[in-house]
Amino acid sequence: MLIHGHLVKGNDIDQETRCLHYHSEIDRIAIKFYCCDTYYPCFSCHEESGCNSAQVWPKDQFHQKAVLCGSCGHELTIDEYLSCKSVCSRCHKAFNPGCNLHKHLYFDV
Template sequence: MYGLQLGEQGTCEHYHSEFDIAGLKCRECQRFYACYQCHDDLEKHQFVPTAKQSREPAVLCGHCGNLLTFARYKEGHCPSCGSAFNPKCALHESVYFS
């Protein structure tokens, strides 16, 4: 996972609560970032959202490294380790998913 001031479980300088552990994949560069702001600061292009219907993993659990589809991510926790994701990420859903 990439980001600015990246913590051990995927937190970054913008989002750093214990629940900010989801890495989101940019469709353009195919890299997982802690947030779109980190992405846009570190890449030469803007974050491009992944299609909600994609069968390809679009989220990386920062706690265990499990890859999730959008549908699995929307369950609110990692199905592998049980770590909860920040429910406030829904406020930015349109940035990460189309």
């Protein structure tokens, strides 16, 4: 599905990147996976896509844009995302702070 001009793959995605697995009001990011250079709303959607080589973003790549705000389409660098306190720096919409519990699935932290 195209969301703000970016292809986001996953299971039952809405226009703000919510998916079958995470669909509360504040679930509005997609993460570009390092292994396949593709945005997914969550790790489970990525696994279901069949990519069998999941890799986390290495620390020396945290300057790369890899997090998409589903509300406004702003792409955050990994450094920006990890320090944004669960709020988009452009539109100020809240992100799910619970995603911090899963950041090790996406980033080398």
